[in-house]
Amino acid sequence: MDDRRPTANNHDSAKLLKLATYASVTTAAVLIVVKLAAYITTNSVSVLASLIDSLLDAGASVINLFAVRYALAPPDSEHRFGHGKAESIAGLAQAMFIAGSGVFLIIESIERWVQPRPINELGVGLAVMVFAIVATLILLVIQAYVIRRTNSVAIKADSLHYKTDLLTNAAIIVALLLSQQGWYAMDPLFAFGVAIYILYSAGQVAKEAFNDLLDRELPDDQRDDILRIATDHPQVLGAHDLRTRVSGRTVYIQLHLELDDDMHLSESHKIADNREAALRQAIPGADIVIHQDPASIVERRIDDVIGTGENGPS
Template sequence: MTSPASPAQAARLMKLATYASVSVAAVLILAKTMAYWQTSSVSILASLVDSLMDSGASLLNLFAVRYALEPADRQHRFGHGKAESIAALAQSAFIIVSGVLLLVEATRRLLNPEPIGAFGVGLAVMLLTIAATAVLLLFQGYVIRRTQSAAIRADALHYRTDLLTNSGVVVALLLAQFGWPGTDPLFAIGAALYILWSARSIMGSAFNELVDRELPDSQRARIIAIAEGHPEVRGVHDLRTRSAGRIDFVEMHLELDGSMPLVKAHRISDEVEAAVIAAMPGADVVIHQDPAGIVEVQQDEQLQ
């Protein structure tokens, strides 16, 4: 299992991942433009349009990640991590646009078929595309495991889509070469629909982070178990969680012995905080101490 990166390592890896993404997108755009010019294949056009959208998304990602990595300041006390979610939301918009444009062109080509030329060039370019995308995805996967970056995860999602669609382009070219020309626009239509469907996952994840959705129930249960695992803690209530980029924010109230000295209560809170951060590296944890039984007292007062 890959260990989480330190903040400095995470920043360096995320920047490298964005530079790699932009570089690969630029190379693939040039190669696919040449291939489409020589073949007139609508499935290659589909891949080219997707790469153009990828390049725009990757450039947006580059600037968003650089901004998200800026430390917290007086105007942004919780940091700049949500810039990653904004970038991911924008990327989903890019993907939707590319899917719609591709669907329109593929439908037109299905109704008005055109022959495919320079088969060898088109096949070679698509195989190069698949190899470059696979290498990039391997690196992005490593970065995601080390950093949990939302923006890099969104970037990797549409490159995984590219890998599938590019593999399909190769199949479409081969079938067209062997007497099945209709597979070229049909595949492009299928690729467009898949691109539109994949945008839903990116958009949903980014939206949840922007509206401060709670962390998954399994993580919340783990936090409570860690806190209640301390021998001096009598209970936990008012647990609130959210994420912003690479940082998880955790707020909770610990119930402690009401006669306990404040200095001891503070020490226990520090110990619980350290335990939570050990389980969730990089988390921002805020703990409030309450006397044990306070929840029941408040509930009784509300009933009176």
């Protein structure tokens, strides 16, 4: 399963996220210029598809830039849990951008299928697509490193549609070569295929953004790890009521520890602090709330549930 936990501290994360957003905006701007020149020269609908995708990439990257800056702002009196969900909102906005480009390309490719046109200056188109592939690969390497360190939803979304760009550019090279051999229908056909893949990618981005906005629990294997760490103490008798969620780069954890009934409050507090420190070491930057319960209360709850059953008290 995908590990949603960030590994960098807050200061390093801020620097990495800013690096990724600036690199994304710069790459998109450069690609827009070269692809616009290539489309004017070649009149290829596949190149137009790539140009439109880069325009939307630029818009999405600008949204990312502002969203990440906002998400990095510390908690305040009106946002006590911070501003991390701005990243998920940005991811959702990017999904709409990506879906819009997919719909436009479907319409444009159908029109060009009905009225095929020859492609001019094949060499220019191929050179631009190769340049776009190299620039995109460099950006993806930067984004992959940032994602590993921060687990940013916004950068994940940005990286996903740049990966689609990589496939788009490779497909366009094939389409240009086939069209030059007289297979003009290949140009709109490849554009249509790219459009379908773009729509699929939009769905994936939207799904992850929705999950974070709706406070979906961490994957089961990560929850199991949290419970294992929480109970890895000789005086901890168990744990229950674990609740988790992710907001931006912060993982939120709430759980109840089961301790001996006769334990002093100061001792139970010390144990809870110990388990919190262990969890924070495993999940840097996590926001953790641990409640201490006497074990007998937990046992009585279980007995009440068993005694009540589905049909009421026995």
